[in-house]
Amino acid sequence: xxxxxxxxxxxGALGGAIGVIAMRNPFYSVLALIVHLFSLAALFLLLTxxxxxxxxxxxxxxxxxxxxxxxxxxxxxxxxxxxxxxxGQRFLAPLLGIALFIELAVAVLxxxxxxxxxxxxxxxxxxxxxxxxGRLLLEKFLLPFEASSxxxxxAAIGAIVLASNRRPGAGDTPDExxxxxxxxxxxxxxxxx
Amino acid sequence: xxxxxxxxxxxxxxxxxxxxxxxxxxxxxxxxCLELMLNAGNLALVAFSRMVxxxxxxxxxxxxxVIAACEVVVGLxxxxxxxxxxxxxxxxxxxxxxx
Numbered sequence: 702x703x704x705x706x707x708x709x710x711x712x713g714a715l716g717g718a719i720g721v722i723a724m725r726n727p728f729y730s731v732l733a734l735i736v737h738l739f740s741l742a743a744l745f746l747l748l749t750x751x752x753x754x755x756x757x758x759x760x761x762x763x764x765x766x767x768x769x770x771x772x773x774x775x776x777x778x779x780x781x782x783x784x785x786x787x788x789g790q791r792f793l794a795p796l797l798g799i800a801l802f803i804e805l806a807v808a809v810l811x812x813x814x815x816x817x818x819x820x821x822x823x824x825x826x827x828x829x830x831x832x833x834x835g836r837l838l839l840e841k842f843l844l845p846f847e848a849s850s851x852x853x854x855x856a857a858i859g860a861i862v863l864a865s866n867r868r869p870g871a872g873d874t875p876d877e878x879x880x881x882x883x884x885x886x887x888x889x890x891x892x893x894x
Numbered sequence: 895x896x897x898x899x900x901x902x903x904x905x906x907x908x909x910x911x912x913x914x915x916x917x918x919x920x921x922x923x924x925x926x927c928l929e930l931m932l933n934a935g936n937l938a939l940v941a942f943s944r945m946v947x948x949x950x951x952x953x954x955x956x957x958x959x960v961i962a963a964c965e966v967v968v969g970l971x972x973x974x975x976x977x978x979x980x981x982x983x984x985x986x987x988x989x990x991x992x993x
Contacts, residue, residue: 715906719910721923721930722910722913722917722918727922730922730923734930744937748900748943748944750944750952752952757959761959765966768966768970769926772974775974776973776983786986791917794913797916798909798910799909805909809902818896819945821945829943829949834949834956837949837952842950849957852961852964853963859971863975864974
C-alpha cells in the first residue's frame, strides 16, 4: 500500500515537474506546478510529517500559486524566441541535468549513511504534527523563526517598492535627478502621485 | 519505504528544475523552476528527518518554505516592474547587468 502511494505520488511529482519545463504557455506551467505541489504534499504525508504537508498545500498550492496566476494573467503568456545565445543550448542543458542527477544520486547513495536503506526508526504518534513542530519552533528554533518573520516583512516591503505604480520614464526614482528637475521645470502633475 | 527512494526522487526533481532554468527564457518560468529546486531540497530534508527520527529537519523545511515565499514575492514584483517599463520579458534580452 505504501509503495503504491509512493509511486503514484512520485509519478505525479515528476510529471508535474516535467510539465512545468515543457509547457509553452506559462499559465499551464503554473497549473503543472500545482499538480507537483499536491503530489509532494502526499509524499510528505508518507514521511509522517503532517504539518509540512498541510503548510505545503495551504501556503504553496494555495497562496503562492494564486499570486503566480495573478501575475501570469497580468503580464500575459507570450512565446519565447528561438534565438540561442549559446549554440546547442537546447541539447546541452538536458545533458547537464542528467549529469547533475547522476552525480547527486552517486554522492548520496554511496555515502556511509547506514540508515539510508531503512525505513527509519519507529516514531511515536505525535511525530511531525503541528504541536511538535510548534514546540520546536518556539523553544529550540526561536531565533530562526523570528529572523524568517523579519525576512517576510522585508520581502513584502520590497515587493511594494518594486511594483508600486510609478510612471516609467522621467522622475520615477528620487535618487536620480530627472531632466525636469535639472532645468528647474516643475514636474507634470501626477508624476509624484 | 526506504529513505533511498525519496532521496533519489529528490535528486531527480532537482535535476529537472535545473534543466528548466537552463532551457527556458521567460523569467516567470525560471521562477517556477526555482520553486521546483527548492521543493526538491525540502523533500530531501523531510526524508532525512524521517530517517533520523527527529523533527528538526521538518522545521528546516518550513523555514525553506518561508524563503521560497520571499523569493516569489520579490521575483514577481521585479517581473511586474519590468512589464510596466515595457521591457522584454526575456532573460537573454535583459543582460545589461552582466559582468
